Amino acid sequence: MEKKSMLEAFKETKYQTAGHGKREVGVLLEAFKDIDPHEESDMYGNGHFISAFQDKMAGYLGKESAVFFPSGTMAQQIALRLWCDEKGAKRVAYHPLCHLEIHEEDGLKELHGIETILLGDEHRLITYEDVAGMSEGVSCLLLELPQREIGGQLPDYETLEAISEYCRDQGIALHLDGARLFEILPYYQKTAEEICSLFDSVYVSFYKGIGGIAGAILAGSKEFTEKSRVWKRRHGGDLISLYPYIVPADYYFDLRVGKMEQYYREAIELAAMYNACHSVLTLPQVPVSNMFHVHITAPKEKLEPIFLDVYEKTGIGLTGYLKEVNGNRCSYEISIGDAYGDVPKDELRKAFEILDQGIRALNGTAV
Amino acid sequence: MEKKSMLEAFKETKYQTAGHGKREVGVLLEAFKDIDPHEESDMYGNGHFISAFQDKMAGYLGKESAVFFPSGTMAQQIALRLWCDEKGAKRVAYHPLCHLEIHEEDGLKELHGIETILLGDEHRLITYEDVAGMSEGVSCLLLELPQREIGGQLPDYETLEAISEYCRDQGIALHLDGARLFEILPYYQKTAEEICSLFDSVYVSFYKGIGGIAGAILAGSKEFTEKSRVWKRRHGGDLISLYPYIVPADYYFDLRVGKMEQYYREAIELAAMYNACHSVLTLPQVPVSNMFHVHITAPKEKLEPIFLDVYEKTGIGLTGYLKEVNGNRCSYEISIGDAYGDVPKDELRKAFEILDQGIRALNGTAV
Numbered sequence: 001m002e003k004k005s006m007l008e009a010f011k012e013t014k015y016q017t018a019g020h021g022k023r024e025v026g027v028l029l030e031a032f033k034d035i036d037p038h039e040e041s042d043m044y045g046n047g048h049f050i051s052a053f054q055d056k057m058a059g060y061l062g063k064e065s066a067v068f069f070p071s072g073t074m075a076q077q078i079a080l081r082l083w084c085d086e087k088g089a090k091r092v093a094y095h096p097l098c099h100l101e102i103h104e105e106d107g108l109k110e111l112h113g114i115e116t117i118l119l120g121d122e123h124r125l126i127t128y129e130d131v132a133g134m135s136e137g138v139s140c141l142l143l144e145l146p147q148r149e150i151g152g153q154l155p156d157y158e159t160l161e162a163i164s165e166y167c168r169d170q171g172i173a174l175h176l177d178g179a180r181l182f183e184i185l186p187y188y189q190k191t192a193e194e195i196c197s198l199f200d201s202v203y204v205s206f207y208k209g210i211g212g213i214a215g216a217i218l219a220g221s222k223e224f225t226e227k228s229r230v231w232k233r234r235h236g237g238d239l240i241s242l243y244p245y246i247v248p249a250d251y252y253f254d255l256r257v258g259k260m261e262q263y264y265r266e267a268i269e270l271a272a273m274y275n276a277c278h279s280v281l282t283l284p285q286v287p288v289s290n291m292f293h294v295h296i297t298a299p300k301e302k303l304e305p306i307f308l309d310v311y312e313k314t315g316i317g318l319t320g321y322l323k324e325v326n327g328n329r330c331s332y333e334i335s336i337g338d339a340y341g342d343v344p345k346d347e348l349r350k351a352f353e354i355l356d357q358g359i360r361a362l363n364g365t366a367v
Numbered sequence: 368m369e370k371k372s373m374l375e376a377f378k379e380t381k382y383q384t385a386g387h388g389k390r391e392v393g394v395l396l397e398a399f400k401d402i403d404p405h406e407e408s409d410m411y412g413n414g415h416f417i418s419a420f421q422d423k424m425a426g427y428l429g430k431e432s433a434v435f436f437p438s439g440t441m442a443q444q445i446a447l448r449l450w451c452d453e454k455g456a457k458r459v460a461y462h463p464l465c466h467l468e469i470h471e472e473d474g475l476k477e478l479h480g481i482e483t484i485l486l487g488d489e490h491r492l493i494t495y496e497d498v499a500g501m502s503e504g505v506s507c508l509l510l511e512l513p514q515r516e517i518g519g520q521l522p523d524y525e526t527l528e529a530i531s532e533y534c535r536d537q538g539i540a541l542h543l544d545g546a547r548l549f550e551i552l553p554y555y556q557k558t559a560e561e562i563c564s565l566f567d568s569v570y571v572s573f574y575k576g577i578g579g580i581a582g583a584i585l586a587g588s589k590e591f592t593e594k595s596r597v598w599k600r601r602h603g604g605d606l607i608s609l610y611p612y613i614v615p616a617d618y619y620f621d622l623r624v625g626k627m628e629q630y631y632r633e634a635i636e637l638a639a640m641y642n643a644c645h646s647v648l649t650l651p652q653v654p655v656s657n658m659f660h661v662h663i664t665a666p667k668e669k670l671e672p673i674f675l676d677v678y679e680k681t682g683i684g685l686t687g688y689l690k691e692v693n694g695n696r697c698s699y700e701i702s703i704g705d706a707y708g709d710v711p712k713d714e715l716r717k718a719f720e721i722l723d724q725g726i727r728a729l730n731g732t733a734v
Contacts, residue, residue: 026404028611037393041580070437074603107601111478207607213408214606234474235602236441239581240574244395244611 006321009308013317015344017270020211020256020337028213031248041241045229049243053250054217061202062193063219067228068246070237072179073104075203075218078231080140081112082224083173083201087139091115093131094142096122097149099177111235125155128162134172141167144177145195146184151283151293151333157188164198176202183209183289186261200224206249209263209290210256211337215245256338263290263336270334273348277356279363290336298362300324306358314351316343373688376675380684382711384637387578387623387704395580398615408608412596416610420617421584428569429560430586434595435613437604439546440471442570442585445598447507448479449591450540450568454506458482460498461509463489464516466544478602492522495529508534511544512562513551518650518660518700524555531565543569550576550656553628567591573616576630576657577623578704582612623705630657630703637701640715644723646730657703665729667691673725681718683710 010016042050050068058066069075077100084090092108094100096118100108108114117138120130125147134141143163146152155163167174176199181192188195196202201220206212218228232238267287274282279297296303300322311317322330377383409417417435425433436442444467451457459475461467463485467475475481484505487497492514501508510530513519522530534541543566548559555562563569568587573579585595599605634654641649646664663670667689678684689697 022405023408023410023608024404025399025402025406025408025610025614027408029399029404032392032396035392037391037396038389039392041390041392041394043390069603071603071606073600073605077603104603105597105600107603110601213608213611230472233440233472234477235604236436236438236444236471236474237603238440239438241390241580243392244580247392 004308006304006307006319009311010317010320013311014315015342015347016317016339017343017348018319018334018336019339021339027211028244028248031212031251035247042243042246044238044240045232047243049246053246056250057204057217058219060192061196061204061217061219062191063196063202063221065222065225066217066219067225067232068242068249069216069218069232070214070239070242070245072099072177072203072205072216073107074232074235074237075216075228076100076142076175076177077104077108077112078228078235079175079201079203079218079220080108080114080142081231082227083140083175084112084114087171087173089137089139091117091138092140092142093117093119093134093138094177095119095126095144095147095149097147098142098144099148099179100142102149123150125150125153126163127155128159128166131163131166138172140173140175142175142177143199144179146180146289146291148180148291152180152183152287152289152291153284154184154187154288157190160195160198173200175199178202179205180208180289180291182257182260183263183291186264187288206245206253208335209260209337210249210252212248212252213245215242215249259338260290263340264288266290266340267292267334267336270336270340273352277352278360280355280359291334293331293333294319295329295331296359297329298359299328300330302362303330303359306355306362309358310351310354313354314347316347316351318351318355371675373671373674373686376678377684377687380678381682382709382714383684383706384710384715385686385701385703386706388706394578395611395615398579398618402614409610409613411605411607412599414610416613420613423617424571424584425586427559428563428571428584428586429558430563430569430588432589432592433584433586434592434599435609435616436583436585436599437581437606437609437612439466439544439570439572439583440474441599441602441604442583442595443467443509443542443544444471444475444479445595445602446542446568446570446585446587447475447481447509448598449594450507450542451479451481454538454540456504456506458484458505459507459509460484460486460501460505461544462486462493462511462514462516464514465509465511466515466546467509469516490517492517492520493530494522495526495533498530498533505539507540507542509542509544510566511546513547513656513658515547515658519547519550519654519656519658520651521551521554521655524557527562527565540567542566545569546572547575547656547658549624549627550630550658553631554655573612573620575702576627576704577616577619579615579619580612582609582616626705627657630707631655633657633707634659634701634703637703637707640719644719645727647722647726658701660698660700661686662696662698663689663726664696665726666695667697669729670697670726673722673729676725677718677721680721681714683714683718685718685722
């Protein structure tokens with residue numbers, strides 16, 4: 001019998017604990033189902049679709065102005081470049097596992113010649129002390145909320161306020177990587193506007209918790225966003241038409257921004273089931289958004305058959321991959337979306353029983 | 368009575384001599400009408416949609432490999448950057464009215480630090496002598512076929528071959544700005560592959576003659592395109608999903624690539640009607656693709672009412688704008704697409720009679 005890959009087996013499961021369902025063409029078509037086919041396209045940053053959505057997001061985020069970008073990679077490099085030009089020094093600070101540092105092929109350095117200072121330690125959040133202890137000459141500090149690469153952790157709100165005040169006092173621009181901003185509002189019990197008021201500029205994404213196709217908003221002062229449009233053209237992001245991303249961003253924003261509390265509660269529920277298993281820990285232990293990381297002390301080759309067994313016996317997919325660390329641990333990321341609500345809870349408990357028993361058996365024998 | 372703007376009046380006409388019809392949402396929906404909603408999205412440059420289209424275009428262009436980009440601006444800056452890195456000098460040469468020089472907010476210089484040498488004169492094509500007379504140390508020469516900003520002119524094929532041979536001999540990379548490559552094949556009576564064989568790399572666009580939503584292909588050697596993927600990520604163009612542009616690019620390519628001969632013949636026909644009018648010249652006089660520029664010796668304020676009169680009496684829209692030069696001349700661009708075929712020829716002749724009479728009357732009085 002040929003061995004099924006983890007991803008194949010996951011895709012074939014009837015229910016999945018993470019995400020909003022498959023990323024397929026239907027996601028686009030659903031967003032357009034009530035759009036008049038005679039509605040005019042946006043043209044190079046102008047037109048109804050793009051203006052209306054930019055205005056809506058500026059209002060939601062409590063900023064003067066907002067610009068739609070095809071990607072967060074582009075939006076954030078440009079934000080940091082603008083702050084560097086404004087402050088007169090090509091130097092920014094961010095977390096060692098910042099998206100710009102590890103996922104963008106060094107675009108910030110290669111295209112903008114910006115030097116980066118890695119604040120704090122990659123295993124924990126940036127603290128107030130890290131910020132206050134920064135060397136001089138930093139133009140902009142980027143904070144990512146939640147800090148995705150360490151499971152989506154958040155500082156307490158007072159720390160955010162203190163960092164914001166410090167940066168204002170020191171003339172350091174504070175930029176929010178809000179790729180998952182919508183997802184953290186229930187934990188902080190704040191509006192997006194309240195959180196954004198601590199920052200000079202903010203980027204948000206529409207294909208994480210919102211579940212759109214692609215695209216990002218960069219918001220800030222009118223002066224800031226006007227300059228960002230020039231760089232958007234330089235980067236090749238001022239596409240003749242962006243409505244194929246804007247319409248889904250708008251549609252799924254309306255559909256899901258009110259569900260973030262539910263996703264957050266479900267993440268807490270699911271993380272508790274993981275933590276009840278032998279040799280399993282989630283990070284954070286109690287999620288503060290819709291996301292968390294699962295860490296299991298067992299090698300990938302031993303764990304995979306257990307997951308495949310779970311999928312076959314329950315029809316519930318927990319993850320499509322296992323990332324092995326040091327040959328003896330595995331981890332993966334969970335982001336709760338609409339799919340979790342469809343999972344039958346009895347079957348889910350059964351899935352975790354099988355998982356727990358499988359890991360216990362491993363520990364009794366091979367681990 | 369309130370005066371209607373030229374663009375408003377143009378949009379309200381029943382028939383239009385240029386383009387493929389309105390840029391509206393229906394263009395997207397038509398391209399997806401036969402796509403299975405369960406078809407999986409592409410993910411960060413991988414997946415069926417993007418791979419299949421890239422392979423198809425590589426084959427069509429006769430290159431080893433091709434990469435889909437959200438924009439030509441991004442694709443071409445990256446192409447030139449790669450050639451500069453390959454050759455070891457950040458210096459490229461192109462026409463004074465090259466897209467990168469006048470429409471991209473100097474992205475090439477600001478993001479890549481590349482120096483540009485403007486070859487020849489802005490009112491004419493680059494010649495073999497211009498190329499052979501270039502100073503040393505140029506890494507890459509970009510040729511745009513046709514040269515859009517001067518009406519879409521083309522060098523003869525022998526000149527192209529001679530320039531290509533010269534560049535190969537001198538170790539200068541030759542890049543094709545083929546934004547309108549499909550459109551020039553009928554004039555040269557060559558395949559895309561034959562023309563591209565003269566160039567080391569080539570960019571083509573899918574929303575000019577093809578009439579898609581947005582997007583571009585960059586093609587060349589496997590080594591070249593693999594490196595371009597890294598820069599695509601750096602630019603923020605490696606979107607999680609590009610299928611909303613790829614599916615229409617593919618659909619309209621199949622629909623229209625075979626119609627370029629027809630558009631070309633129609634452009635010749637329409638240009639002749641313009642040239643028969645008083646004080647009107649087209650550039651080129653006889654088009655060599657689906658495009659040409661119209662130049663009329665009369666000021667905008669005098670011309671606009673004549674065009675509005677034409678639109679009202681015939682229902683045929685000739686242009687949505689008049690670009691005034693030196694206060695006494697106007698010009699605009701025509702690109703023939705599907706819309707021209709719907710224009711009733713009797714009415715079109717009538718439109719040109721009204722235009723001609725209007726301009727003659729002007730010349731007898733105010734000009």
